[in-house]
Amino acid sequence: MVAAKKTEETHESINNRLALVMKSGKYTLGYKTVLKSLRSSKGKLIIIANNCPPLRKSEIEYYAMLCIVGVHHYNGKLQKQLEAAGTFPPSFLHSFLCRLGLGVICFSKSLKSYIPRIQICIE
Amino acid sequence: MVKFLKSNKAVIVLQGRYAGRKAVIVRSFDDGTRDRPYGHCLVAGIKKYPSKVIRKDSAKKTAKKSRVKCFVKLVNYQHLMPTRYTLDVDLKDVVTVDALQTKDKKVAACKATKERFEERFKTGKNRESESFWIRITRLHAREVSLAFLL
Numbered sequence: 001m002v003a004a005k006k007t008e009e010t011h012e013s014i015n016n017r018l019a020l021v022m023k024s025g026k027y028t029l030g031y032k033t034v035l036k037s038l039r040s041s042k043g044k045l046i047i048i049a050n051n052c053p054p055l056r057k058s059e060i061e062y063y064a065m066l067c068i069v070g071v072h073h074y075n076g077k078l079q080k081q082l083e084a085a086g087t088f089p090p091s092f093l094h095s096f097l098c099r100l101g102l103g104v105i106c107f108s109k110s111l112k113s114y115i116p117r118i119q120i121c122i123e
Numbered sequence: 124m125v126k127f128l129k130s131n132k133a134v135i136v137l138q139g140r141y142a143g144r145k146a147v148i149v150r151s152f153d154d155g156t157r158d159r160p161y162g163h164c165l166v167a168g169i170k171k172y173p174s175k176v177i178r179k180d181s182a183k184k185t186a187k188k189s190r191v192k193c194f195v196k197l198v199n200y201q202h203l204m205p206t207r208y209t210l211d212v213d214l215k216d217v218v219t220v221d222a223l224q225t226k227d228k229k230v231a232a233c234k235a236t237k238e239r240f241e242e243r244f245k246t247g248k249n250r251e252s253e254s255f256w257i258r259i260t261r262l263h264a265r266e267v268s269l270a271f272l273l
Contacts, residue, residue, distance in 0.1 A: 035201075039128060040126075041125060041126045059204075063205070066205055066207060067126070067127050068125045
């Protein structure tokens with residue numbers, strides 16, 4: 001029970017931050033744009049959803065390793081992630097404010113959504 | 124946050140005639156050029172890998188088996204799989220965009236890279252990049268390259 005609660009809590013915080021970034025940060029959604037932003041070293045954080053196919057997940061992790069970018073494994077599927085971020089359903093989401101230093105986490109985010117899987121790259 | 128598509132990086136070509144082949148980035152154009160408005164790079168790669176040499180091969184046979192055939196190409200970043208390996212071969216003077224203009228120049232560039240590759244292969248200094256000379260058995264280039272890298 002306690003363990004479950006703990007994950008709940010951390011989920012909450014990630015979701016909150018996600019929502020924040022979605023509202024006022026820079027992000028891109030989807031596999032292709034994630035790789036693009038990694039190659040141009042613009043990404044700062046990548047969020048990969050649960051139901052991302054393992055090969056693709058490994059590939060993104062490898063790229064992230066090469067450019068020393070953090071990867072966060074979100075414990076849930078795309079829709080959930082986007083719901084958390086307060087947008088549903090998404091087709092394409094772009095917000096172009098550059099957000100830094102909220103006292104919480106510095107993101108300028110790139111989120112990538114690819115229904116039904118999400119990899120979010122946070123710039 | 125670190126740029127990793129730089130010169131001397133070993134990459135694997137994913138698409139085209141040379142899919143599955145390993146190559147080295149000679150020069151990268153991150154922002155593209157007018158002709159190619161996308162990130163791309165000039166790579167020199169292995170067209171034909173050196174074969175396996177066994178103990179009982181004669182010197183003549185060894186020489187023949189250790190030949191490397193090269194290609195020089197401008198490739199879109201999207202069609203490359205970067206690796207964490209580098210190959211220190213000095214190709215900057217030999218392989219230029221200019222060399223791709225005419226067939227003669229291209230052949231000359233390929234011959235020059237062939238020499239340098241073969242020399243590197245034979246001296247075999249760098250332990251890590253020894254795997255550069257090993258052919259990936261071709262399935263789907265992306266999958267296999269990933270399995271290979273990990």
